[in-house]
Amino acid sequence: MPGPSPGAPRRLGARLTLALMLLLAAAFTVADLSVAPPAAPSTAPDPLFGVNMSFFGPNDAMVGRPATRELFRSWGVPIVRVPLRDHFEGSTAPVGDDLLLSAMHAVRDIGATPMLIIRGPGSGLAVDDVKKTDLHLLDLIHQVFGDGTAYLEFGNEPDLPGTDVPVADYTAAWNxxxxxxxxxYPKAAYRYVGPASWRVDHDYxxxxxxxxxxxxxEPDFLSWHEYVCGAATDSRWKDTCDGHLDNWQTHVTDVEMTVQGKIGKQLPYFISEWNADSSATSPVYKDGNTGYLAAWTTKAIDHLRALRPAPSGAMIYTATDHGNFGLVTGADQVTAxxxxxxxxxxGSSAVTPPKDTSSSPENTPSPDGNSSPGSASPQSPGPDSPQPPQSPGPDSPRSPASEPPQGTPTPSGTGPSSGTPDAPQATGNQYYVATDGDDTRGDGTHAHPxxxxxxxxxxxxxGSKGATVHVADGTYAEAVSNTKSGRAGGYLTFEAEHPGRAHIAPKNSDVPFENRGDYVRIVGFDISGSGGAWSGILIWGRHNVIQGDHVHDVLTHIAPKDCDGSPGGQGIGDDASASDNAFLGNRVDHxxxxxxxxxxxxGIYPSGGGDLIQNNIVFRTxxxxxxxxxxxxGATIANNLSFANADHGIYITGGDSTADHxxxxxxxxxxxAMYGINVRDDANGAHNQYRNNxxxxxxxxxxxxxxxxxxxPPNASGTxxxxxxxxxYAADGTGDYHLTAASPCVDAGTSTGAPADDLDGVTRPKGRAVDIGPYEFTR
Structure with a gap:
């Protein structure tokens, strides 16, 4: 609605030109809509929403800034709506293929499925010219996305005043x-969408x-746009913005009944643009009303969730700056x-979603989610699952076997707390381990662990929904080496039934817990390396989550004189062959x-790419x-506390590659003892960000x-x-590391890279902004 489709004459006045929106593809009724590699993030069943790309010029933030793309990728947005423009605003020069390809590659980098606005009728274009242009655009689309899923929207807002494409002309062009x-491309999973109306009223x-x-x-999907405030300027504009939300269900019902009457069935639909108002001059977008706009957005999402039949997706206008619209500014600051x-x-993930969501070849998940002997046993009592760090989704509980978790709380004192409310809830096949169990006569059930x-x-x-190993309280004098994998839709989880009470302490082992699988979670254990270990937890695979573990006393047996000849080691780490792992809410010391x-x-020593390091407390290494x-x-290191270490608090090196992003x-x-954050030349990338440390x-x-x-360093701010x-504060780890009311960390952080919850499971932010460190100050 904020503008006509690419190539259409722009309507004068407050209306903006079309920007792109990222669509959440959820609750689809079409069975074959699989996402093309790179796969979209794994999502929860609750349908949610995407954004438009603000592709109004060659310097669009989502296209040109890897950090911006990573931000939206971390949110889990699955579809980006992109206008394949013929020219940019204020210019008559054609947009080159290189820029169009860059915009589409940005969608791939985010890990999203594209909704691409191709040419429609209007702007004086003959139908043959529209077809010629769209065939060329299709070749570009295929170049980037192959035969994978792409939603192609045939023009945009053909009923917009100033464009005024009669329905007969639009239909003839479609046909x-x-x-x-x-x-x-007959084998391609391309889906055709129209007519993308700018409003829904009797005429539409x-x-x-x-x-x-x-x-x-027949169209694969219908689409239209929803705005409610109508450029209201009188004193009761808030009543207009709130009250008109109820019209959305009326619009859905009217469209569905009309379509049913015309063709004898309903069609799935997208709300491919929505926001409060189509005018950037509307009172709702003024700086003084940001709090109201945030509250209105939450109400709008509730209304979208309640629509019946549900939309296949709904995309907010817009991802980045365009007038006063935008979820993120050009400096990657998240707006209210x-x-x-x-x-x-x-449905967004704590771990950056994989480029390939298939399981490792040597361990393809069973198609039967309940095939194990332990699956029929009762689930062990346990608290609710935590939410992923980038997006709490308070109204939509999710299974941690389907989604990577948010950092599990650890205590501020001497060890992990018991029975924390963020212990994961198990799904998939269930197995039980106890110190009084029996490996010979047991069957892995709750009754016979x-x-x-x-x-x-x-x-x-x-199984297809993953598997969970529940480990009862006690000490396990064994080393664990796992070679099996979960999958994006079903993690393999090893979890302590009560965080911190299941102790893994082998008497003689190099690595107490080694994992060579993908999509594996290791949650809530106390792991000691006092039996001669050189690593407490070592990860070789991808998309694994190390959450809420206490790892300590590793390599303490090394004599000081042998430090220079030491082969190295760590409390928790991953190999250079690993990638996209998450280390969340762990305590690593001694x-x-x-x-x-x-x-x-x-302490924490990642060697792979794209890792996520959040809410950890590390000391005395x-x-x-x-x-x-x-x-x-390409790692994110945010909201950690690193103190009293013999070298640096945080040390970034490139090692075998040039480290950036x-x-x-x-x-x-x-x-x-040395620097707070030390950077080596081979890691001093131009795109690194150092904010609010x-x-x-x-x-x-x-x-x-x-x-x-x-x-x-480059891109440093808020220091x-x-x-x-x-x-x-106590340097030996016995202190309470929560913030006081007088702490300069309160409201001094940035939302970029910050987890949505703190170490106690408290939602961020509690004040005006995110706090610095692993804990939010609770008022």
Whole structure:
């Protein structure tokens, strides 16, 4: 609605030109709408919503900024709506194929499915010209997306005043152009959408009725736009904006009844644009009304969820800056409306969604989600599942076996708390382990558990909904090595029934818990490396989640004199071959012969690409609290507390590759022997972001370059140098690391990269902005 389709003459006045919206493809009724690689993020059943791309010029943020794309990718948005324009606003020069391809590649980078606005009739174009242009655009689309799913919207707002394409002309153009497009790539999963009306009133219902009655082929989806405020300027504009939300169900009912009467059945539909008002000058978008706009957005999403029949998707206008619209500014700051949208989303993942959602070849999940002997047993009592960190989705509970979790709370004191409300709830096949179980006579059920975790790892079957291994309280003097994988729709989860009460402490092992699978979660264990281990948890695969674990006393047996010759080690880490793993809400301490410095021994030590490091507390390591190396790049390190380490609080190196696209935000780094955050030359990428980090009493200073001098890194902002004023700071780990009311960390963080919940499961933000560190201050 904010503008006509590409190539159409722009209507004068307050209406904006069309921007793109990202569509959430949920609750589809068409069975064969599988998403083309790269796959869209795994989503919950509750349908939610996408955004338009604001592709009004060559410098569009979503197209040109990897950080912007990563932000929307982290939200889990599955479809982006893109106008394939013939020219940009204010220019008559044609948009080149390279820019159109860049826009489509941006959708791929986000991991989303495209909705692409191709040419429709209007603007004086003859139908043959429309067909020629669309066939060329189709070739570009196929170049990027192959035969995978793409939604092709035939023009945009043909009934917009100033465009005024009669329904007979629109239908005739559809009947000429769409068959030609379908025959171009007959094996492609392309779906054709129309007529994308700018409003739904009596005339539009007649328009769509006449269109479906005459369309050959029949459209795969209908679409229209919804705005409610109507550029209201009187004193009661809020009543208009709120009251007109009820019209949305009326519109759906009117369209569906009309279509039913014309063709004897209903058709699925998209609301391909929606927002409060189509005019950027509307009072609702003024700076003083951001709070109201956020509240209105939440109400609007509730109305969209309640529509019956449900939309196949609904896309808010718009992703990034365009006038006063936008969920995210050009500087990747989330607006008030963006925060409301993000918090209401359901289905985004804590871990960046995979490029390939298939399971590893050696362990293809069973098609039967209940095939294991333990599946019929009662589920162990446990609290509700946590929400993913980027999007809490308060109205849509999700199974952690389907979605990676948010960081499980850990205590502020000496060890993990018991019975925390964020312990994951199991789904899929169920298995049980207890110290009084029996690996020979047990069957892995709740009534007859097995005795060891390793025996269970070898015997379990991962079904289509995943599998969960419940580990009862007690000490397990064994090393665990898992080789099986879950899948994007069903994780394999190893979880302590009560966080911190299941202790894995092998008497003699290099690695107490080693995982070589993909889509595996290791949740809530106390893991000790006192039996000679060089790594507490080591990950080799992809898309794994290490959550709420306490890993300690690893490599403490190394003599200080042997530090220089040490092969290295860590509390938690992944290999250079790994990628897209998440380390959430863990406590890692006493790693190496602290306080002796050992430069190869670290707390959390990721070596793969695209990892997520959030809400962790790391201290008393002989190296750096959090250290990246080898193939590390594109990671997010946010809201961690790293203190009292013998080297740096956080250390970024490239190792085997050039490291770039790091997001390092909202961390507290204090009392580390060297720099708070040290960066090596091979990791000093131009796209790295360092925002709103707090430094206090680090031996050499705040940001170090090559450990040889303090510097200001690129894209650094919001840096604080102050006492974080924690409730009871203690360098030995016995303190309470929550924030006090006087802490400079309160409301001083950025939403970029921040998890939606803190270490206690408290939703962020509680004040005006996200707090720095793993805990939100609760008022």
């Amino acid at each position: 000429t152009v769409v068959p030609a497009l379908k025959s171009r 219902v007649k328009y769509i009725g006449a269109f479906v009655a005459g369309a050959t082929p 409306q963006g925060r409301a949208f993000q918090q209401a989303m359901a 097995w005795k060891t975790i390793q025996h269970t790892a070898q015997r379990l079957t991962v 790693i190496g012969p602290y306080p002796t410095e050992c430069e190869y021994i670290h 002989s190296g750096s609290g959090i250290r990246f190396n080898h193939n590390a790049k 790091f997001v390092i935000d909202n961390n507290i780094v204090r009392d580390n 707090l430094f206090y009493k680090n031996g050499k200073g705040k940001y170090g370059l090559n450990n040889s001098g303090e510097f200001t 604080l140098s102050a006492d974080p004023r924690l409730v009871n």
